[in-house]
Amino acid sequence: SGASQYRILREADLRDYLAGVPAIVTQLGGAPADWSISEVGDGNLNLVFIVKGGTGGIAVKQALPYVRLVGESWPLPLSRAHYEHMALVHQARLASELVPAVLHHDAELALTAMELLEPHIIMRKGLIEATRYPRFVDDISTFLAQTLFFSSDLALSAAAKKQGIADFAGNHALCKITEDLIFTDPYRIAEQNRWTAPYLDATAAAFREDLDLHVAISRLKLKFMASPEALLHGDLHTGSIMVTESETKVIDPEFAFYGPMGFDIGAVIGNLLMAYLASAGHERTPGERAPFEAWLLETIEGVWTGFSQRFLALWRSEADGDGYPASLFTGEAGAVRLEAERQAYMARLFRDTVGFAAAKTIRRILGLAHNIDFEWIADEKQRAICEARALKLARGMMLEAGSYTTIGAVTYAARELR
Numbered sequence: 140s141g142a143s144q145y146r147i148l149r150e151a152d153l154r155d156y157l158a159g160v161p162a163i164v165t166q167l168g169g170a171p172a173d174w175s176i177s178e179v180g181d182g183n184l185n186l187v188f189i190v191k192g193g194t195g196g197i198a199v200k201q202a203l204p205y206v207r208l209v210g211e212s213w214p215l216p217l218s219r220a221h222y223e224h225m226a227l228v229h230q231a232r233l234a235s236e237l238v239p240a241v242l243h244h245d246a247e248l249a250l251t252a253m254e255l256l257e258p259h260i261i262m263r264k265g266l267i268e269a270t271r272y273p274r275f276v277d278d279i280s281t282f283l284a285q286t287l288f289f290s291s292d293l294a295l296s297a298a299a300k301k302q303g304i305a306d307f308a309g310n311h312a313l314c315k316i317t318e319d320l321i322f323t324d325p326y327r328i329a330e331q332n333r334w335t336a337p338y339l340d341a342t343a344a345a346f347r348e349d350l351d352l353h354v355a356i357s358r359l360k361l362k363f364m365a366s367p368e369a370l371l372h373g374d375l376h377t378g379s380i381m382v383t384e385s386e387t388k389v390i391d392p393e394f395a396f397y398g399p400m401g402f403d404i405g406a407v408i409g410n411l412l413m414a415y416l417a418s419a420g421h422e423r424t425p426g427e428r429a430p431f432e433a434w435l436l437e438t439i440e441g442v443w444t445g446f447s448q449r450f451l452a453l454w455r456s457e458a459d460g461d462g463y464p465a466s467l468f469t470g471e472a473g474a475v476r477l478e479a480e481r482q483a484y485m486a487r488l489f490r491d492t493v494g495f496a497a498a499k500t501i502r503r504i505l506g507l508a509h510n511i512d513f514e515w516i517a518d519e520k521q522r523a524i525c526e527a528r529a530l531k532l533a534r535g536m537m538l539e540a541g542s543y544t545t546i547g548a549v550t551y552a553a554r555e556l557r
């Protein structure tokens with residue numbers, strides 16, 4: 140696996156390449172000529188191959204020099220594979236059970252070979268089928284608390300934190316996608332926007348005229364751009380999570396950069412809220428999905444409460460960083476003030492989370508990239524009804540983020556709309 144010039148690997152080329160990597164030959168077993176190779180990428184950006192040998196399998200992800208969904212007219216740097224690999228290594232160190240193990244990385248080919256997740260499926264698909272995932276709350280709240288806390292100033296020295304920011308600063312092209320597609324385009328006329336027409340035409344027009352909303356989304360955009368609190372996954376929707384009923388694995392961290400923690404937490408919560416409000420569109424008989432929907436709302440509540448408990452526990456016991464120096468909070472009075480400050484920090488983080496969850500929802504309904512939770516509702520009128528509920532919830536969350544002081548207030552508002 141020495142130096143290699145970038146080229147897009149098609150099947151025969153990939154087979155030859157993988158046959159030259161000893162760790163992969165060992166993992167796959169059997170003769171390279173007998174390995175099966177299939178391209179399974181369903182994401183917007185990259186190629187993903189599943190390769191199976193005599194005794195094992197792997198997944199191989201290769202970045203293309205452009206956006207897969209759009210084509211060569213939209214170039215995108217190959218370096219995103221480098222940032223994805225660095226993020227996977229960081230996550231594996233902090234939450235090793237919750238990400239696929241990396242077997243091999245080739246920076247020049249923008250290629251990473253990793254553990255094959257099987258029989259895991261993309262969580263979004265499981266949620267459409269009304270499958271419940273009992274491990275999910277504990278797993279995702281552990282992933283969030285571990286990866287966010289240990290890359291923050293609460294855990295790191297000032298020098299290590301700034302080095303981390305520098306290590307990911309070059310991933311700005313991926314950040315720019317988020318800045319445009321999530322925080323800007325859905326609120327203005329943009330060629331690539333789409334929505335369920337004609338039903339949502341008036342709502343889309345109203346969102347483009349709503350200056351209160353434009354202020355709120357711009358504040359969130361600035362927070363996204365100017366708050367390097369922790370190393371984010373950066374694209375933590377339910378299409379970046381693979382699950383069985385007993386395992387949770389987070390994939391696809393190519394958008395990783397140092398940003399505001401609420402963006403990752405809000406991504407999870409916003410996508411679960413969309414799954415909840417899309418659920419009515421997937422029922423064949425009224426009420427058949429009620430137990431699943433009740434589970435989803437409990438799950439949304441559990442993500443925030445599980446995250447905040449774990450994060451606070453880490454802060455109380457593992458805070459070796461340069462933020463909040465212990466020497467400024469001595470004695471009983473100091474301990475009391477520091478604990479109050481932790482609670483205030485979590486309240487602020489919750490407001491951010493509510494706002495980012497709303498931003499993630501609106502972009503999936505009025506922007507370029509939609510999700511199958513809604514898209515797979517075949518009856519367009521029914522789909523638009525579900526989407527309009529989600530837009531109404533998200534608009535309220537974004538404008539009144541401060542009045543949603545508990546996660547229960549969010550799930551209550553969602554339930555009222557269902």
Ligand code: ADP
Binds near residue numbers: 183185198
């Ligand atoms: P993109 O960045 O293009 O969205 P992803 O990393 O999300 O690419 O992968 C695209 C798809 O490939 C996933 O939705 C999943 O179906 C499959 N996939 C990715 N990684 C693995 C893996 N380790 N094991 C099995 N399937 C995977």
Ligand code: MG
Binds near residue numbers: 183378391
């Ligand atoms: Mg993906």
Ligand code: MG
Binds near residue numbers: 374378379
């Ligand atoms: Mg993705």
Ligand code: MG
Binds near residue numbers: 182183184374391393
């Ligand atoms: Mg991706």
